[in-house]
Amino acid sequence: MSDKTPVLEMRKVDKSFGPIDVLHEISLKVNEGEVLCLLGDNGAGKSTLIKTMSGVHQPTRGEMLMDGKPVSFNRPREAQDMGIATVHQFGGTYPLMSVGRNFFAGNEPTKGVGPFKVFDRQKANRIAVDEVQKMGITRITDGDRLVGGLSGGERQSLAIARAVYFGARVLILDEPTAALGVKQAAHVLRIVNEAKRRGLAVIFITHQVMHAMAVGDHFAVLIRGAIAADFRKGEKTREEIADLMAGGESMADLEANIEGYMETHDGHVPEPAH
Amino acid sequence: MASETTNTSDLADTLGKLIRRPEFGTLIGTVVVYIFFASLGGAVFLGAPGWSAFLTMAAEVGIIALPVGLLMIAGELDISVGAVVPAAALTTALVSGHYDMPTWYGVFAGLAVGVCVGFVNGQLVTRTSIPSLIITIGTMFGTMGLTLGFTVMIAGSTGVFMTPDPSAKALLGSSINFMFRATIFWWLGFAGLIYFFLHVSPWGNWIFALGGDRESARNAGIPVARTTIGLYMLSGFAAAFVGVSQVLTFGSAQVAAGQAFIFNSIMCVVIGGVLLTGGAGSVIGIVLGTLTFAIVNQGIFFSGIDPNYGSIIIGALLLIAVMSNDSFRNLALSYATKKKAG
16 A cells, blocks of 8 residues: 555645744645545644645645645645545535536536537536435435535535546545534545545545544544644554544543444434534 | 435426425515505506506616626625716716717717726725625715716716717617607516526526635636626626616716615515525516516505605515515425425
């Protein structure tokens, strides 16, 4: 595994905003068909790291490589053109638009010629429904349905399916399960596995250890802008990871959460933790 | 799940689709309002005078409401239309009346003024983070001041007269049987064009996406700034068009005209089911909303209701329309959820 050329690699990347150093010597790599989980508490620098990877920010020092070649993105669009897609918590979906229109926003399929090009609704709906179903969400059957009527998990899945369809090679998922119910989170995790099976490199950002454990191959724990731990699947237990993330604080609370997620994982539906 | 959908009978399906269309609530409103004022206003309101009255009003405010509606769907407001109407009218009157140049020069200059104000609005809205409400209030006062200043400086008064050539007058300022003004047909023509633009062409999707989530739209590669600027130029053009058609119809332009268009255009759009915060709406809705507004506005005069109380009815209409539109929108959203659960 590790002898392959990583799709995306960061080497000793620093990011500062004026005098404030946010990221310190971040080195990460993610391979095809692999899920890298970035764990960290709020304020650990996860968002800045994502924004640096997706071209919103430029590294202050250090370099980024794609397929072994150095790259630099001046704006998010350039990262997207290279195949780096970022899906934010509710980003990329518009509640009062149909599934088909959502899927193709900005890349509309057309029929007809010249100024009389027409939005091809049927084609858009058909492809959107197909793609979402291929990702395992079989409950979306009508491309005319408004996205606002879907569950949070389905919306998230739609956004991921969209990124995959438009040729993403690296999929950055920013806290995709944070605001979701237990069942819906399971939905999204299934989609992450599907994306991985299709050979995408997935970077999964979360602070929920159980969700990370469910899909991750490789883990990096971010504390105060630095990578505090970097390990592969099976090298650390849940408790150790949670301890790392929290820096030893409020373990009792964390344990309570983890208990809850363990039950989920066995297929039982527990009462929501909050 | 799929079999369940196909098993539903075609009629129920069609009916369900109709009810879930965003403009369905507005259609009911238009019909109810028409029946109400027809029963009060009688034959005069039902006949040509009634139709001519509300269609003339609907056409003028409707031409402006269409692009203002597009902007609202895209999540922006345009208050400056109220100042563009007299600015364009006076520009046309000054060029073709005061300076006595051919009417078409004046028409062109008037329309250009509208497009320029729209361009400035669009630039300011896309380059700053100031809400478009504030920006267009600013440009409205700016345009008003410039119009007044230049008119008094050039013509020496706040009103300017002109005699349009027959060809221009026929196209923009004529009327059939002295009742149905040419603007009515222009309005319907514009409505058709904008319908194509919003609902049929691929660009319509961008407008909905802009109002739904601007940041995601930008990430999806939609040219956010260019689309927004284009929409502002369109609303500037439409407001100028109304101003120009007024001056060609009446042969004079006044500095003070046009303030009513600000709230009236927004009301038509909102009655028509466009979400004030953007992301939802339809051209048929805007047209129906405009009709509803014009029927109420003119119906009050035909019905014998004391016009002093007319504003109460208009205010109530707005609130009822928004509430019913909200319920229909929720119906459209929750329908899908129920189908899934069932």
